[in-house]
Amino acid sequence: MKRILLFVLLALTVQVQAQFSKFFSDKTLRMDYYHSGNDTSESYTFDELIQEPYWGGSHTNLIDTFNMGNYYMKVYDVKNDSLLYSKGYSTLFREWQTTDEAKTTNRTFPESVVMPYPKEKVRIDLFSRNWDGKFIKKFSYTVDPDSTEIKKDRRLVYPDFDIKVTGDPAHRVDIVILPEGYTEAQMGKFIKDCEKFVHDFFKFAPYSENQDKFNFRGVLAPSPDSGTDIPADGIWKNTLLNTRYYTFGSERYLMTSDYKSVRDLAANAPYDQIYILVNSNKYGGGAIYNFYNVGVNSNVSSAKILIHEFGHGFAGLADEYYDNSTAYGSFYNLNIEPWEPNITTLKDFGKKWKDLVKKGTPIPTPDTPKYKNTVGAFEGGGYEPKGMYRPMEDCLMKSFKGDKFCPVCQRAIQRMIDFDTK
Secondary structure (H helix, E strand, C coil): CHHHHHHHHHHHHHHHHHHHHHHEEEEEEEEEEEEEECCCCEEEEEEEEEEECCCCCCCCCCCCCCCCCCEEEEEEECCCCCEEEEEEECCHHHHHCCCCHHHCCCEEEEEEEEEEEECCCEEEEEEEECCCCCEEEEEEEEECCCCCCCECCCCCCCCEEEEECCCCHHHCEEEEEEEECCCHHHHHHHHHHHHHHHHHHCCCCCHHHCHHHEEEEEECCCCCCCCCEEHHHCECCCCCCCCECCECCECCECECCCHHHHHHHHCCCCCCEEEEEECCCCCCEEEECCCEEEEECCCCCHHHHHHHHHHHHHHCCCCCCCCCCCCCCCCCCCCCCCCCCCCECCCCHHHCCHHHCCCCCCCCCCCCHHHCCCCCCEEEECCEEEEEEECCCCCCCCCCCCCCCCHHHHHHHHHHHHHHHC
């Protein structure tokens, strides 16, 4: 019986692989566009198409079934309108929309989406999640893969190197680490920091149990200056990816709006996730789901920063803290379930982690010593002190007091690992 089941699984794998080869080549098509608007409006403007040499994603799980992210891309075969590829993601623009500046100012952010390179004409549709949680189509563009308008030359071409490579990118979570604020003389330091990054990464479950499912590569790309911008201190550095502290006024929020450079540099290796490693000892970082991740190399909390931020970028996990340290206004609609897997408004708790709650645990769950190590629904999370609930009293997505993800976050991470590698 086991042999029959194995044969069936192998046959299905071959069939799906054949489907990939029928519609796609093993390289990337990237569509750059500009996302503009204010707190209540948005618009999309096409920029350019770029062919990149590697496809780091799956050859089998091409349709994203998680329904996560503030945006979705869907790719259709023009001939019969069949769905070939989809991916959920979020962006810096959506976070900016919740700031005070967005109430009085229009801004434009560069963004892009990637897909395996199509063999025939396809239509790319972009969807935006509205306040009520529904996806609304906002933009559509038809691509002829033989068009002379698709750029074949590339910017920011640098050598890559293997840090830890365990197998075929089609069956691994591929992470490309990009150096920020490392000079030419500090490239050796960057290599050592990448090795430390991988060592720190696998300290935490469930990553520690999945070491054979990840590939790590780095890109040897020096910056003219060492470090990064700290605007409040009058420190401005000439760096390759233009990162800065004080993003949206939050001192520790270390990000970049130069997304074209991030994508250009990442294209030197196959990748599922981009991690920008900043040469700084000042506490800071940030990450956005299927967008990019940022962390510093030499803060005392660097290991927990990198793993916390990767929780955002890779698994779509929300922040579980609820103080006033963020620059956001109304970030969540408390009348609907948020899409993030580790916070809930209890509007539809059955779709979240209700199955992990032991019988007899009260919902909402009192934040008392009795339930300290219990999975429940504790009020406060997602920057909201009231009306939003987190799975446990503490978790790496809430604070760095401990060194573990809660069972809900671990499950969300494991599901994403399995989706990218099976």
